[in-house]
Amino acid sequence: MPTWLFLILAAVAVVGAGVVVLHRNPVKSALALVMVMFTLAVLYLGLSASFLAVIQVMVYAGAVMVLFLFVLFLLNVGVESPFSTRIARRLSAGLVGMLMGLTLAGALLVRGPAAAAASAPPVAQDFGTIEAVGRLLFTRYLLPFELLSVLLLVAIVGAVFASRPRWPVPEVPEELWPEGTRPGGTTYTPEGEPREGPRTEDRTGGDA
Amino acid sequence: MGLSGYLVLSALLFAIGVGGVLLRRNVVVIIMSVELMLNAANLALVAFSRYLPGHDGQVLAFIVIAVAAAEAAVGLALVVQVARSRGTVDVDDLTLLRG
Numbered sequence: 001m002p003t004w005l006f007l008i009l010a011a012v013a014v015v016g017a018g019v020v021v022l023h024r025n026p027v028k029s030a031l032a033l034v035m036v037m038f039t040l041a042v043l044y045l046g047l048s049a050s051f052l053a054v055i056q057v058m059v060y061a062g063a064v065m066v067l068f069l070f071v072l073f074l075l076n077v078g079v080e081s082p083f084s085t086r087i088a089r090r091l092s093a094g095l096v097g098m099l100m101g102l103t104l105a106g107a108l109l110v111r112g113p114a115a116a117a118a119s120a121p122p123v124a125q126d127f128g129t130i131e132a133v134g135r136l137l138f139t140r141y142l143l144p145f146e147l148l149s150v151l152l153l154v155a156i157v158g159a160v161f162a163s164r165p166r167w168p169v170p171e172v173p174e175e176l177w178p179e180g181t182r183p184g185g186t187t188y189t190p191e192g193e194p195r196e197g198p199r200t201e202d203r204t205g206g207d208a
Numbered sequence: 209m210g211l212s213g214y215l216v217l218s219a220l221l222f223a224i225g226v227g228g229v230l231l232r233r234n235v236v237v238i239i240m241s242v243e244l245m246l247n248a249a250n251l252a253l254v255a256f257s258r259y260l261p262g263h264d265g266q267v268l269a270f271i272v273i274a275v276a277a278a279e280a281a282v283g284l285a286l287v288v289q290v291a292r293s294r295g296t297v298d299v300d301d302l303t304l305l306r307g
Contacts, residue, residue, distance in 0.1 A: 043217075071236060128263070
């Protein structure tokens with residue numbers, strides 16, 4: 001990858017990351033994050049990691065960002081005062097960010113010149129293709145790969161369980177209730193919130 | 209472009225992500241900043257994978273992408289539940305667990 005192209009992409013990525021952190025509107029933060037993801041995908045292409053570039057666009061810019069935007073639209077979040085009002089939090093954020101940036105930049109400046117001068121070693125034609133990565137993934141890294149599938153299953157079950165609709169329970173007209181099953185003391189408002197009575201028994205609608 | 213250029217960019221993105229996690233109030237933007245940090249780490253992994261060279265870094269980056277997707281799904285489901293029950297996603301207002 002030529003240096004000028006890298007510099008342009010790096011500038012776009014840093015500006016996009018800054019917009020993610022600094023913009024008042026969370027939806028625009030999400031869109032700036034999409035821009036950073038695409039920039040990183042192009043950088044992966046320049047590093048001859050073509051399979052990972054495709055995965056980056058599909059998983060991050062596709063699935064994860066759609067999830068973020070859905071949640072943002074679902075929550076209908078406001079645009080005011082994005083930063084913490086606690087002065088201690090703001091100071092610690094600035095301090096930690098600056099220290100971390102200085103540490104990383106210092107480490108790179110001490111060790112960097114040799115690495116900067118070195119050009120990338122030549123690689124085979126199929127470096128970074130899905131065949132080459134997949135061969136390693138299914139031999140040496142087979143156990144982490146299989147554990148990853150278990151992790152994804154757990155995440156699916158956890159996400160579904162955490163976001164299951166608990167309320168309102170299905171409305172049943174009072175005259176259809178069998179004798180003696182009416183929960184004593186619980187009054188159902190039109191919004192479906194119980195005013196009194198045990199919540200733990202009623203809110204799951206009896207499916208727990 | 210040498211290896212250190214990619215590493216400097218990765219460090220910059222990571223530091224910006226840390227700043228976002230510490231600075232922002234909206235939980236969704238905080239999770240976005242975490243994703244930014246994971247992506248910065250991925251960039252370093254892929255850069256090392258190219259310059260060493262070897263595919264191990266790319267496999268690790270692949271695993272990181274999958275873990276990040278799972279983290280985002282579970283985290284956002286929890287955020288939705290918190291917003292439903294507490295009515296806010298502002299971390300300054302979610303002080304139930306403060307000692």
